[in-house]
Amino acid sequence: MTSLIEYEQSTGLVREVYDDIRTTRQTDEINNFWKAIANHPPTLQRTWAMLKEVMGGPGELDPLVRELIYIAVSATNGCDYCIASHKAAAVKKGMTDTMFGELMSIVGAANMTNRLANGFQVPVDEKFKRPV
Amino acid sequence: MTSLIEYEQSTGLVREVYDDIRTTRQTDEINNFWKAIANHPPTLQRTWAMLKEVMGGPGELDPLVRELIYIAVSATNGCDYCIASHKAAAVKKGMTDTMFGELMSIVGAANMTNRLANGFQVPVDEKFKRPV
Amino acid sequence: MTSLIEYEQSTGLVREVYDDIRTTRQTDEINNFWKAIANHPPTLQRTWAMLKEVMGGPGELDPLVRELIYIAVSATNGCDYCIASHKAAAVKKGMTDTMFGELMSIVGAANMTNRLANGFQVPVDEKFKRPV
Amino acid sequence: MTSLIEYEQSTGLVREVYDDIRTTRQTDEINNFWKAIANHPPTLQRTWAMLKEVMGGPGELDPLVRELIYIAVSATNGCDYCIASHKAAAVKKGMTDTMFGELMSIVGAANMTNRLANGFQVPVDEKFKRPV
Amino acid sequence: MTSLIEYEQSTGLVREVYDDIRTTRQTDEINNFWKAIANHPPTLQRTWAMLKEVMGGPGELDPLVRELIYIAVSATNGCDYCIASHKAAAVKKGMTDTMFGELMSIVGAANMTNRLANGFQVPVDEKFKRPV
Amino acid sequence: MTSLIEYEQSTGLVREVYDDIRTTRQTDEINNFWKAIANHPPTLQRTWAMLKEVMGGPGELDPLVRELIYIAVSATNGCDYCIASHKAAAVKKGMTDTMFGELMSIVGAANMTNRLANGFQVPVDEKFKRPV
Numbered sequence: 105m106t107s108l109i110e111y112e113q114s115t116g117l118v119r120e121v122y123d124d125i126r127t128t129r130q131t132d133e134i135n136n137f138w139k140a141i142a143n144h145p146p147t148l149q150r151t152w153a154m155l156k157e158v159m160g161g162p163g164e165l166d167p168l169v170r171e172l173i174y175i176a177v178s179a180t181n182g183c184d185y186c187i188a189s190h191k192a193a194a195v196k197k198g199m200t201d202t203m204f205g206e207l208m209s210i211v212g213a214a215n216m217t218n219r220l221a222n223g224f225q226v227p228v229d230e231k232f233k234r235p236v
Numbered sequence: 237m238t239s240l241i242e243y244e245q246s247t248g249l250v251r252e253v254y255d256d257i258r259t260t261r262q263t264d265e266i267n268n269f270w271k272a273i274a275n276h277p278p279t280l281q282r283t284w285a286m287l288k289e290v291m292g293g294p295g296e297l298d299p300l301v302r303e304l305i306y307i308a309v310s311a312t313n314g315c316d317y318c319i320a321s322h323k324a325a326a327v328k329k330g331m332t333d334t335m336f337g338e339l340m341s342i343v344g345a346a347n348m349t350n351r352l353a354n355g356f357q358v359p360v361d362e363k364f365k366r367p368v
Numbered sequence: 369m370t371s372l373i374e375y376e377q378s379t380g381l382v383r384e385v386y387d388d389i390r391t392t393r394q395t396d397e398i399n400n401f402w403k404a405i406a407n408h409p410p411t412l413q414r415t416w417a418m419l420k421e422v423m424g425g426p427g428e429l430d431p432l433v434r435e436l437i438y439i440a441v442s443a444t445n446g447c448d449y450c451i452a453s454h455k456a457a458a459v460k461k462g463m464t465d466t467m468f469g470e471l472m473s474i475v476g477a478a479n480m481t482n483r484l485a486n487g488f489q490v491p492v493d494e495k496f497k498r499p500v
Numbered sequence: 501m502t503s504l505i506e507y508e509q510s511t512g513l514v515r516e517v518y519d520d521i522r523t524t525r526q527t528d529e530i531n532n533f534w535k536a537i538a539n540h541p542p543t544l545q546r547t548w549a550m551l552k553e554v555m556g557g558p559g560e561l562d563p564l565v566r567e568l569i570y571i572a573v574s575a576t577n578g579c580d581y582c583i584a585s586h587k588a589a590a591v592k593k594g595m596t597d598t599m600f601g602e603l604m605s606i607v608g609a610a611n612m613t614n615r616l617a618n619g620f621q622v623p624v625d626e627k628f629k630r631p632v
Numbered sequence: 633m634t635s636l637i638e639y640e641q642s643t644g645l646v647r648e649v650y651d652d653i654r655t656t657r658q659t660d661e662i663n664n665f666w667k668a669i670a671n672h673p674p675t676l677q678r679t680w681a682m683l684k685e686v687m688g689g690p691g692e693l694d695p696l697v698r699e700l701i702y703i704a705v706s707a708t709n710g711c712d713y714c715i716a717s718h719k720a721a722a723v724k725k726g727m728t729d730t731m732f733g734e735l736m737s738i739v740g741a742a743n744m745t746n747r748l749a750n751g752f753q754v755p756v757d758e759k760f761k762r763p764v
Numbered sequence: 765m766t767s768l769i770e771y772e773q774s775t776g777l778v779r780e781v782y783d784d785i786r787t788t789r790q791t792d793e794i795n796n797f798w799k800a801i802a803n804h805p806p807t808l809q810r811t812w813a814m815l816k817e818v819m820g821g822p823g824e825l826d827p828l829v830r831e832l833i834y835i836a837v838s839a840t841n842g843c844d845y846c847i848a849s850h851k852a853a854a855v856k857k858g859m860t861d862t863m864f865g866e867l868m869s870i871v872g873a874a875n876m877t878n879r880l881a882n883g884f885q886v887p888v889d890e891k892f893k894r895p896v
């Protein structure tokens with residue numbers, strides 16, 4: 105088990121990142137994920153900077169769609185922590201039970217067809233080899 | 237290499253599914269994926285029925301978002317065929333280069349944080365254990 | 369690209385393993401897999417010893433079933449080489465087109481339900497926690 | 501955590517599927533997997549229809565072999581729920597401790613050789629490129 | 633749940649392997665991993681023989697580096713047991729908190745770039761196709 | 765297929781990153797990976813910044829060990845591009861054929877034991893639950 109670094113114990117770079125998390129997310133709570141990776145401050149700093157930009161920065165995909173994509177990857181990889189935390193985030197951003205069900209049905213279908221394509225050794229169609 | 241069953245060769249259940257693919261997609265072309273799995277007609281029939289409903293049936297998620305989710309899973313699983321074919325499908329449904337770039341940056345970030353959560357053995361926060 | 373060590377070039381431990389492969393499989397052909405990992409003789413030796421026993425030694429599972437299991441894993445992992453080579457091996461041991469289709473439909477379904485179980489965070493039933 | 505829909509609470513499509521599960525499996529018990537995905541009735545309906553056919557319908561592979569294949573995929577994907585529930589199913593269908601051990605040794609060996617083939621970048625033998 | 637075979641219960645081949653584990657690791661404790669796979673003695677014997685050689689035998693990679701590689705694979709596969717047990721092993725061999733953090737940052741980055749390479753369908757550079 | 769952005773075509777942020785890659789790696793060549801993800805400049809910029817730091821910045825793990833870890837992940841994920849490019853990088857940093865063989869034998873063994881731990885449902889030993 106990794107020890108968790110609480111806000112009160114944090115100093116230096118870790119404290120700076122924690123403060124930015126609090127401000128950005130407008131809550132005092134800091135999730136265990138950050139408290140765990142804070143054991144290696146450069147990983148905390150880089151990961152937070154990336155997620156802040158990728159999940160919350162400007163872009164063409166809206167915030168809920170980003171969460172759905174994140175959950176799709178996490179369910180495919182079987183990451184329990186990531187599924188639990190991003191499901192909560194998606195609900196906050198408007199995910200309904202039906203949306204979640206549809207998301208899961210796509211994730212399930214894609215995982216099925218990915219392996220069928222592998223197993224049947226399907227050659228890529230010429231039309232799909234052209235640059236898009 | 238799996239042999240591909242062309243439309244002209246198809247009979248019975250395979251022909252029926254091929255005809256439904258042509259009608260649904262409004263094109264005479266049938267992708268190699270279907271021509272390959274047609275070697276086992278029940279798999280062709282079941283897979284097409286599921287994908288038709290999951291990717292194209294009524295629902296709260298719009299068709300482009302469904303394709304983005306499908307690509308996210310396929311990139312995570314490293315399925316070359318599925319990436320190539322669904323990228324083309326997504327472009328048809330309006331995916332811009334920027335959207336694809338954003339999609340990939342989320343897929344990349346989620347694959348990174350999934351493994352950090354595993355490796356650091358992050359315990360699930362109590363608040364994420366409540367039913368959502 | 370890894371260089372391949374041909375039978376004629378082989379010496380010492382590599383030659384010994386190659387000779388055992390030839391005898392066991394009753395063919396002069398040695399697959400590229402062995403020619404590639406022969407670049408590290410202890411890996412060649414250990415891997416061959418394991419596969420010979422696991423895939424061909426005495427046991428309760430018959431040889432064809434073992435190949436089906438091997439293909440199931442390889443399709444799930446998306447290993448092109450392993451799918452190609454073990455499909456050929458399975459055909460030699462009696463796999464029909466229908467069996468392969470059924471195998472793939474199970475592999476596809478299991479990959480789908482595995483991710484549904486992850487995503488829906490299904491708690492393990494009490495009865496499944498008992499020793500079996 | 502996903503909430504579980506009990507038989508008593510179920511209505512409409514969910515009740516229909518539950519009744520079919522009970523009849524097919526000849527038991528009143530419904531596993532948590534179904535109770536969880538019942539939160540999205542179309543996913544419940546499609547998944548049950550597929551599994552019923554793939555795992556229990558007519559075919560050339562016998563029911564125990566199908567379970568072994570299912571476990572092979574689930575162990576490769578690390579799906580705890582699926583391993584636990586299908587191990588129980590396999591035992592019911594006749595899987596002995598020795599069979600399970602042999603299954604695991606094949607799953608382990610295939611996972612090992614899959615990555616060796618990747619890492620050593622083994623080129624596919626010409627003979628394996630021919631249609632089978 | 634798999635039943636665990638304790639040292640006191642062990643006989644024959646299992647006892648021999650247990651004794652070799654005790655001698656090699658200079659401790660009376662036998663980890664649950666071995667107690668579980670002991671349910672299939674040939675798997676226990678083969679797995680121990682391989683790990684003993686691969687992780688502890690002579691070679692150019694030092695023992696700590698071997699553990700780091702093992703953890704990298706286990707975090708990528710999301711194997712909780714393997715992460716927990718090999719993290720402990722790595723600490724015994726000198727892994728510092730900083731090393732673990734660096735390891736995780738590489739594992740995270742590689743998992744990210746692996747999927748970017750997949751998703752962007754990056755063609756392999758000519759120079760990388762030459763034998764190394 | 766993704767189109768590749770050549771150095772000569774590059775402008776703005778992409779040109780800046782390309783120049784930094786050239787300076788850092790002391791070569792005019794830019795790998796296809798960068799030319800592909802340059803289609804989404806923020807992903808190029810973030811990914812390069814991360815890799816530069818993680819693979820080449822100061823730290824306790826030496827540069828060759830970092831490459832070995834990177835290859836371990838890439839072989840486990842089956843990323844052909846990443847295996848090819850980082851094998852070349854590792855050779856430049858001193859990886860011998862024997863080291864590569866040992867690396868692969870560990871990667872193979874870990875992939876095997878990861879699935880054995882899953883399949884046998886091995887409970888984590890109490891001693892491994894303590895913080896490290």
